Amino acid sequence: MSTGTDNWGQVEAAAKFVLGEAVVALIEKCRREPHGESQLIAVLHKVQSQYGYLSETHLDAVAQLMQVPAATVSGVASFYHFFRLQPRGKFVINVCLGTACYVKGADRVAQKVIDELGITWGETSKDGVFTLEAARCLGTCGLAPVVMIGDEIHGDVTPDQVPALLGKYLKKAKQRS
């Protein structure tokens, strides 16, 4: 029924462009199977592994190609802790809140990071450099309190050291870009 009012072709093409070949292939495989829509979480995992996080554009595209309502897709994505709805920063800061680190003042270190960056747990700084995450023991209790930035471990961190530490990585991020 070609009538000039149907925008499906446009919607579908935009969705495929946003998700890229690999994700589209997975969705098409799911759709060939019975109850393909029940593979929603698997598809979201794939999108996140490919793009680092789930943007609204990604979620809308998944909704259209899987023909699962967008509200359901975003409801699922926002429910599970594993799914990230914001892009990850260049450096992920993992503040250990395990018992040893906590006893040695990790909460004050964490608060300093939060104050410095103006973000809270799970969020990414506006400049896209840092994402703040909480860790439950990094296995280096001897160095407590421990902060992991990127893949580097920093031990015996005090709140006072936080600004300089962040500054170092900020500089690195600038050099990289």
Added chain:
Amino acid sequence: MGKKKQKISLKIDDVAIQVDAGTTIMDAAENLGIRIPRLCYHPDLSLAGSCRVCIVDVKGMGYYLAACSSQVWEGMEVQTNSPEIRQARRDIVELLCDNHNMDCQTCERDGHCELQNLAYSMGVRARHFAGKRKRLPLEMSSHSVVRDSEKCVLCGRCVRVCAEIQGVHNLSQHGRGFTTVVGPAHMANMDDSVCIQCGQCINVCPTAAFLEKRGSSAVWEAIANPEMHVVVQTAPSIRAAIGEGFGLPPGTPATGQMVTALRRLGFDRVFDTDFGADLTIIEEAHEFLTRLKEGPLPMITSCSPGWVSFMEKFYPELIPHASTCRSPMSMLSVLSKTYYAEKMGIDPKKIFMVAVMPCVAKKFEARRPEHYMADGTPYTDTVLTTRELIWMIKCYGINFTALPPGEFDAPLGLASGAGDIFGITGGVMEATLRAASELVTGKPADRLDFTEVRDVRGLRETYVAIGDRSIHVGVANGLTNAKLLLDRIKGGEEFHVIEVMACPGGCCGGGGQPYPPEGVKVLDVDWLFRRGKALYTIDSGKTLRKSYENPAIEEVYSSYLGGPGTEKAHELLHTHYQARQPRGVR
């Protein structure tokens, strides 16, 4: 299947009872006259079991079961009432209240609130658990529906009605635990979502987490302004439901009192949307005749703005099938600011057009750019829901039931019975058939009642003989039902006319209609049908029952429009639609 249902014996409050296997504890108790309190449960929606208000004590279980979602088993012993269970229920409701905006006195639903009623009947008389309360902003982006998440109790009825009855799936619970919020995808504004503004979320919400956007302030202001000529029109289904707001039984026609009440409120003219409906019928019948020759068929009615939005977001490929006729409301508004304004010598800018509608989507329709004059004057200034009008009448201190009956004003207040039945599912179809059969055959119709399309239930189809042609007609209300018909059309099945009304029961079950009293379920089919019956009674009691025999309509055509389907009629009485984003998933 086909096997006789197994019977289950159990005891509820020490009384032995036998019920069919698969019965829930709640339904079994109902058989004994025990009404277990409930909140998230709605018989027409899927089970959620989330509120835990309906918990009962089942012997040997060690924890309480939700009666709505637990099926009976052989030998089960249920206690629905004990000091412990009452205490537990009271605590549950009290905890709901503690995380709720308790500004009852300033809330629109004060006195009609299920949470209030529940708290009262559970015996919540003091507050023991003051703790953290969610703070969330009021979401006012939509012209029709306001979302107030602070009043949400997360029962999920809106999520389910939107998905299961309307097939829109606009709402979902987002996040988890204490921070869970109900909203559209990505917690976007309602205005940026696939919401079709039908307002069924408002109807099923036990509190005021969803409400219509208020229109009464602008109306009070216009009435108080001596410069303005304030005109009101009332939709067919208002007269069938407004009485409920003043204690009259459902289905009591209250046309006369309604008209008098509107005059007392200070409206300068009281017109009848039924007149617009008569006009719609004639334009639509002519359009249908053209389509019979030239296509595309089927023609789908376009009076229901919720349905129109649904089409634009979910089935844009069917737009060429939608009748181009403006809705009765918009036709009457257009004529008020053109024909009537010229006739009376009033500047259209000085006319303030108020439309009382059973519908919140009409608030959106009125703001569509197609329904503005070239100079930016809106044809319809403000839309009020039935609920809002009831409140205004109460606010004004009018004793509604004691009012003497009044009559609509000329020239846009005279309407045929065909206009009245527009307010119930199947009514637009019946009115169209009345007109089309005579237009096709050129002879008076052998009947006026097409009872085969009279049913409040969701989906009907039939063949009607018009002249030597057999016309395949379909009627749907509730958009999940409409989807079934639309998919058949897309599959190539031949239909000639389809009537779609977005709301269950049609306008009688609109998103702006009075809340049912305590104990009556929302969207109760019998309740809606009683409202519909009032319209059929009004119709059959009129001598004028065919739209094209309406002398006021003849006058408009002969002195102003030049006849049905003319260029002027097209310019003033027809409209157009467009595919919209975000596109819904069907």
